[in-house]
Amino acid sequence: MxxxxxDQATLGMVLADDVSSSTGRLLMKAGAExxxxxxxxxxxxxxxxINVVGEAAAAGVRNAEGDEALNEEELLKVREQLLPIFxxxxxxxxxxxxxxxxxxxxxxxxxx
Amino acid sequence: xxEPKEPLKMEQVIxxxxxxxxxxxxxxxxxxxxxxxxxxxxxxxxxxxxxQGLVARILKLVNSPMFGCFSKVDSIDRATTIIGTQQxxxxxxxxxxxxxFKGIPETLLCMTDFWRHGICCGIVSRxxxxxxxxxxVEQFFVTGMLxxxxxxxxxTSMPNQMNRLLSSNRxxxxxxxxxxxxxLGFDHAELGGSxxxxxxxxxxxxxxxxxxxxxxxxxLFPLEACVIHLADTICQAMQFGSNGERGLQSFKxxxxxxxxxxxxxxxxxxxxxxxxxxxxxxxxxxxx
Numbered sequence: 061m062x063x064x065x066x067d068q069a070t071l072g073m074v075l076a077d078d079v080s081s082s083t084g085r086l087l088m089k090a091g092a093e094x095x096x097x098x099x100x101x102x103x104x105x106x107x108x109x110i111n112v113v114g115e116a117a118a119a120g121v122r123n124a125e126g127d128e129a130l131n132e133e134e135l136l137k138v139r140e141q142l143l144p145i146f147x148x149x150x151x152x153x154x155x156x157x158x159x160x161x162x163x164x165x166x167x168x169x170x171x172x
Numbered sequence: 173x174x175e176p177k178e179p180l181k182m183e184q185v186i187x188x189x190x191x192x193x194x195x196x197x198x199x200x201x202x203x204x205x206x207x208x209x210x211x212x213x214x215x216x217x218x219x220x221x222x223x224q225g226l227v228a229r230i231l232k233l234v235n236s237p238m239f240g241c242f243s244k245v246d247s248i249d250r251a252t253t254i255i256g257t258q259q260x261x262x263x264x265x266x267x268x269x270x271x272x273f274k275g276i277p278e279t280l281l282c283m284t285d286f287w288r289h290g291i292c293c294g295i296v297s298r299x300x301x302x303x304x305x306x307x308x309v310e311q312f313f314v315t316g317m318l319x320x321x322x323x324x325x326x327x328t329s330m331p332n333q334m335n336r337l338l339s340s341n342r343x344x345x346x347x348x349x350x351x352x353x354x355x356l357g358f359d360h361a362e363l364g365g366s367x368x369x370x371x372x373x374x375x376x377x378x379x380x381x382x383x384x385x386x387x388x389x390x391x392l393f394p395l396e397a398c399v400i401h402l403a404d405t406i407c408q409a410m411q412f413g414s415n416g417e418r419g420l421q422s423f424k425x426x427x428x429x430x431x432x433x434x435x436x437x438x439x440x441x442x443x444x445x446x447x448x449x450x451x452x453x454x455x456x457x458x459x460x
């Protein structure tokens with residue numbers, strides 16, 4: 061059963077497994093079709109990944125992802141731009157390191 | 173205008189401010205109602221309905237992506253049933269407090285950036301609270317939103333001093349709270365906490381505001397304070413609005429350890445929070 065990221069799923073895909081929130085509340089049942097607004101709803105509940113039916117559909121998503129692989133050079137450039145914000149932060153701390161990585165990703169996606 | 177030679181004590185500043193900025197009246201009335209044993213949902217919705225602007229903002233909030241409700245919530249009665257009375261009271265505070273601070277010069281504080289930072293911090297705090305399985309997540313939203321309120325008090329009651337404070341802070345390269353303590357003898361976190369105290373806002377909101385830079389000093393609500401501290405750090409790192417502080421120098425690793433979250437949760441929190449910020453901001457901006 062292929063697992064894909066919620067933001068890469070598309071309308072009409074069918075869930076292979078039940079989706080539950082972190083507290084165990086059932087949100088969507090296996091077999092349900094993704095309809096309008098699913099991405100927002102799932103992210104609001106903290107769901108990042110879902111299992112969908114069909115190898116082909118998920119493989120297609122994964123290939124597309126490979127094509128859009130982020131440009132290393134671009135990432136480094138943005139990282140340099142953002143470093144001043146983190147100038148006084150201890151980048152050896154995993155939280156700061158992760159926040160810098162996420163800030164770079166967000167900026168690159170905004171630019172793109 | 174001459175500043176008094178002797179720096180003002182924190183209590184004096186609060187007393188001065190309270191005459192200008194009173195606590196939102198409707199919040200106080202709701203608080204009294206909720207603490208009354210015979211209070212019903214009808215009483216609450218009747219009180220909120222006296223302010224139709226407030227009704228509209230609350231309904232927009234409850235129907236916004238932040239809540240992720242599947243069906244439309246079209247009345248305060250229904251909102252109370254779905255999200256709970258205390259939660260609704262806390263949202264009311266969030267939806268009314270912005271109109272209390274007006275006329276602060278842009279050179280001291282850009283109000284749009286200030287509230288954007290507050291609201292983003294509120295949303296991130298709320299999502300952290302959901303992840304931590306806390307009960308009243310709206311309390312985290314309003315605490316996050318208000319955590320820098322002390323800065324508004326300083327900007328309102330001693331604009332001249334704040335000007336000097338800002339330029340000194342730029343020159344010295346120390347943390348903003350250090351400069352504040354040197355100039356005023358207290359910092360905006362303590363001041364914000366005291367203001368909320370004087371407004372009789374419950375301790376579960378006032379104390380985390382007071383300790384948002386030193387979360388583990390909070391005696392009653394260290395978890396809440398750690399959540400606000402982390403959310404503040406995240407919002408600074410992602411440049412969601414601005415809180416007047418520079419750099420991320422005040423991050424306390426001990427606060428992160430206290431929450432015991434996995435590192436991967438940061439990405440989840442951001443993915444949840446970013447789509448919620450714009451709409452929430454535009455709804456609450458209406459009240460300013």
